Amino acid sequence: MPSFDHFRQELRSHFDRAQKRRAISIVVNSGELHRAVGGYPGPNERLQNCCEVMKEEMKSGDVIMGDLDNCRGAALTIRYQLPRVEKIVAATGAHPDTESLRQQ
Numbered sequence: 204m205p206s207f208d209h210f211r212q213e214l215r216s217h218f219d220r221a222q223k224r225r226a227i228s229i230v231v232n233s234g235e236l237h238r239a240v241g242g243y244p245g246p247n248e249r250l251q252n253c254c255e256v257m258k259e260e261m262k263s264g265d266v267i268m269g270d271l272d273n274c275r276g277a278a279l280t281i282r283y284q285l286p287r288v289e290k291i292v293a294a295t296g297a298h299p300d301t302e303s304l305r306q307q
Contacts, residue, residue, distance in 0.1 A: 204247050205240045210256040213240045222285050229285060230268065233257055234277030243277075254279045262288065 213236060221229040237243035237253045257279060261267075264284040 205237070205242050205249050205252070207252055207256055209240045210236065210249075210253045211260070214256060214260055218283065218285065218287055222287075226285055228282050230280060230282045231257065232277070233279040237277070250276045257281055 214231065217229060217231060217236070233250060233253050234243065236257065237248065237250060240253075242248055243250065243253075254276070258281075260283070261281060262284070266282045268280045268282055269278065
């Protein structure tokens with residue numbers, strides 16, 4: 204059964220792969236993310252947990268796509284900006300030093 208950590212690890216691996224391709228953004232759908240982790244569709248699906256992780260990973264510049272009234276379950280789709288920066292940096296607008304970027 205997938206946990207919050209499973210979803211978080213898979214989402215961050217999506218970010219890493221996209222950043223290696225030098226993408227400037229990545230679009231992630233909760234149903235597809237859950238399928239990649241496993242257990243969806245199925246009786247033990249954890250779409251609510253998957254969606255919570257996706258929303259927790261949002262930072263300044265990230266956007267929920269589509270109909271905001273229908274952004275639950277497998278319909279949640281978010282465009283994340285790349286490269287990812289720490290939430291503190293995104294909120295304050297401060298520029299991280301090179302060392303903090305290497306640690307991500």
